[in-house]
Amino acid sequence: MKIRALLFICCTTILVSAVEAKAQEDKEAPKQVVYIKKMDKRVSELMADRVGIRKNMELKELATINERAMEAKEDLMFPADELYGSNWENQWVDPFRGTTAKVNFPDSFAIDCSSFVYPIAIDSMARITSKYGPRRRRMHRGIDLKVLIGDTIRAAFDGKVRIKNFERRGYGNYLVIRHPNGLETVYGHLSKALVQPNDIVHAGDPIALGGNTGRSTGSHLHFETRFLGQAINPAEIIDFENGVPHQDTYVFHNVKINGRRSNIYTSSSDRMVYHRVKSGDTLGKIARIYGTSVNELCRLNGLKGTSVLRIGQSIRCSAGAVTSSKGGKSKPTASASVKQTVKTTVAADAAAVASINQASKAGQQEATPVYHRVKSGDTLGAIAAKYGTTVSKLCELNGITKTTILKLGRALRCS
Structure with a gap:
């Protein structure tokens, strides 16, 4: 009898404990559910905020891209307007010829040449038939590049066509293009122009066909670079041997x-x-x-x-x-x-x-600068060793630092 009573008491105690534990679980369950729901809501809010932030960033980037595109388009519509103003002469190569206006030359001006495209076929590169300078008692203000009649002539930079004209005793059929970087380029002795005045062109676009018109003794392209009407030696800007600019930015000083x-x-x-x-x-x-x-x-x-x-x-x-x-x-x-x-x-x-001629030391015989075209694997140290100079000298000649990353195809001055 005592054993039964003891068993009954034990079973009763266990059942009571189980009931109390169950009640406690039921009491705490809603709190856990509420906590989990709050966590899920917070995570959702954080994800939404992240998506919103990324969306705003993308919208800002898109707005920046659109703004840059609009600026580039405006630059092409009104190339170098800050330099030339509203002067858009369609008759003379020098836009200020025949006017009483004076040209305000800035103390210095940086010209971006990084987008340059060689104006004739690659296989015609380095075939210069006449350089810039005095020639037969006249000043030859450009460089003559050998082409055949009908060869494609391309725009050297992005720009807008200012002149399409014919000059019997001079340029023959010729084009003048004004560029946003401040330069104007002249293309002479053409057989046919493929663009019209006020057309917008991009670097590398076909603009004409080579010819032998005007004052010419054989088919060639007469190529000029001008700044505010002033003829500048193209060889000082472009390495015609390699078909690339000497520097991405060329600075002129008054x-x-x-x-x-x-x-x-x-x-x-x-x-x-x-x-x-x-x-x-x-x-x-x-x-x-x-x-x-x-x-x-x-x-x-x-x-x-x-x-x-x-x-x-x-x-x-x-x-x-x-x-x-x-x-x-x-x-x-x-x-x-x-x-x-x-x-x-x-x-x-x-x-x-x-x-503008190659640099030479005063009082010494003028030396021709030597340029190296960067190839894969080149370093400043290797180039300096090859040309018997120093890295510091290379940096000084090219306006770079020892940590500058060399771009393939870039022309580095070595002497």
């Missing part, structure tokens, strides 16, 4: 000669300068303008003191160290250092004509 205003631009401390003879010019007057002597002018141009100057004739003046006409001592020309630039305003038909 300089003065003996304190006189000029439209000369240079990107190096040494330069070759040409003077275009005007009515009333004499060797003595030209020598005084450029701070040199009559004897030096005669030596540079193969002239005599009694030589008669023709109007329009290009006279080479000295670069770097020149001889003063008042004394027999050698002194540097004013503004020989392009780091000291001055603001000046010049007439569009100013006599001084710049021919």
Whole structure:
């Protein structure tokens, strides 16, 4: 009997404990469910916020892309408007010719050349038939590239066609394109133009066919680069041997000669300068303008003191160290250092004509710069060892640092 009572008490205790435990579980279950629901809601809110943030970022990126696209489109519609203003002359290669307006040359200007495309077929590269400079008593303001009649001519940069014209005793059929980077390019002696004035073109677009029209002794492309009407030697901007720009950004500096205003631009401390003879010019007057002597002018141009100057004739003046006409001592020309630039305003038909030539040390024989085209695996150290120079010198010559990443195809100046 006692055993039964003991068993009954034990069973009763176990049942009571189980009932209480069950009741406790039932009491706590709603709290757990509520907690889990709150966690799920918070996670959902965080996910929604993340999606919202990403969506806003994508919308901002899209707006930025659209804004850049609109700016690029506007730049093509009004190329280099900040430089040329509303001057959109459709008759003359020099847009300021025949006007009384004066050109405001900035102290310096950076030209983006990174998008350059070689204007003729790749297999025609380096076939230069005539360089920039004096030629047969005339100033040749471009570079002649050998092409055959009918060869495709392409736009060198993005831009807008300013002129499509014909000049019987000069360019023949020619085009002038103004680019957002500030340059204008001229394409002469064409057999046929494929674009019309005010057409927008992109770098590499076919714009014409090669020919032999105008003042030409054989089929070729006459190619010019101009800045605010001033002809600049294309070889100073483009490495025609490799078909790439010497630098992605080419900076022109405005300089003065003996304190006189000029439209000369240079990107190096040494330069070759040409003077275009005007009515009333004499060797003595030209020598005084450029701070040199009559004897030096005669030596540079193969002239005599009694030589008669023709109007329009290009006279080479000295670069770097020149001889003063008042004394027999050698002194540097004013503004020989392009780091000291001055603001000046010049007439569009100013006599001084710049021919930016390869850098040479003053007082020494002019040397031709050597360029290396970057290939896969090249490093600054390897290039320096190959050309017998130093990495620091390469950085100085090319305006780069030792950590600069070299792009394939880039032309590096090595000397």
